[in-house]
Amino acid sequence: MSNSQEYFKSAVSVDNVIFGFDDSDLKVLLIKRGEEPFFGEWALPGDLVYPNEDINTAANRILFDLTGLNNVYLEQVMTFGEVDRHPKGRVITISYFSLININKVSPKASSFANEISWKNVRDIEYLAFDHFKIMTNCLKRLQTNLKLKPIGFELLPENFTLTELQQLYESVLGKELDKRNFRKKINKMKIIKDLNMYQTGVAHRPARLYSFDKESYQQALEDGITFEI
Amino acid sequence: MSNSQEYFKSAVSVDNVIFGFDDSDLKVLLIKRGEEPFFGEWALPGDLVYPNEDINTAANRILFDLTGLNNVYLEQVMTFGEVDRHPKGRVITISYFSLININKVSPKASSFANEISWKNVRDIEYLAFDHFKIMTNCLKRLQTNLKLKPIGFELLPENFTLTELQQLYESVLGKELDKRNFRKKINKMKIIKDLNMYQTGVAHRPARLYSFDKESYQQALEDGITFEI
DNA sequence: AAGATTGAATGTCAAATTCACAGGAATATT
């Protein structure tokens, strides 16, 4: 690393695709930019990484600043480093996605955002910078991992019905699933707990409530059961 | 992005896990460092990204400098950005892996490497910096993708036998596979071409030679056939 | 040239999994 100096002038940022699930729709938390460039355009929440901050810490910070949440599911996806991706200089950005229970959050506008809003993923057609590409990329990764790891529960309330869980899968994967077969699969891997409680106030037969059973899932893993939808 | 200046002082590097396959072993191309820090230790080939260089370009450059190869399979894996991962300053590194035909290459030592060598993946226990962690991470990604995408062929010579292909899978995945079932699977997805040629000079019945059939694979994809081993 | 050696090639059957599919049950509303 001779001539170090001239290399130490890139900036590194983190952009976070925050997914939520509501009313059978997959949503993403976006901000409306309050400054140039791309003033007034919708963008992914993100920020520069502080000089003394780990990149994972930065991703968590952005999430916390926006939602007040800590300890939520967060996964690094991909780094975008085209020379000209940012109009103000060389900024390399590391993308993450996170999964949160949309009801736990009422996000507030902040210093860097005029406005903040949950948008239906399928309705988004454009974002500032290369953020649309980044979002699409993260969605693909979510789809892949949703089938291989029990991360869907992160998007649901603590207690949920099987129909809600199925709707979540259908919404993320973008296709319909057979109800009986879906339930068979979920049951076979021992990952949810029957709470012996029921929905109330619905104008039809109430559905049973379940919760994700982490211990049981760990046990299932050890027994060699592989999660797959 | 006010106060920009103080943020623009990170360095960004690229590290490349170059996989090759030989004699039924999965290997990685390592360099012995010719300078501090970690002088004399084995490390992944990598370099700082030039100020006006895309990160993918940098990854390709490193590969080319070391092997003379262009247009080989290259996949970004993960970015490592712990504050203290590099003793000389804040260096964020983006890891890639690439797959090459080991016979096409006779790597030469270069300015930044005293020595260069193919090492058996399973024999590696330590590398400079956090490179061991990076390598392990890339290996995991290779294992996942080898099952889902027809990338194994990148590691083989143009013409290969089914036994060689199977050994490759066994070597990467780290487990034995049943010969007849493996062949059934490969045959079902129409992705290889029977060349009607045979091994020569072997002291046993010669095996048929095949090559990967890109067009046929594209067709299979359109027909909804999914690659999976 | 006969026999031994080596790895190549191939098919069947049982078990497990996937897939398509329909009707009775529990609650709220009128």
Place this chain on the structure above:
DNA sequence: AATATTCCTGTGAATTTGACATTCAATCTT
């Protein structure tokens, strides 16, 4: 009490997976 709505569950056919052993074609040895 009748209606509307969603919940809940099982079976049979088709497909896939997984285990397994013999014959074939070349070289090597004697």
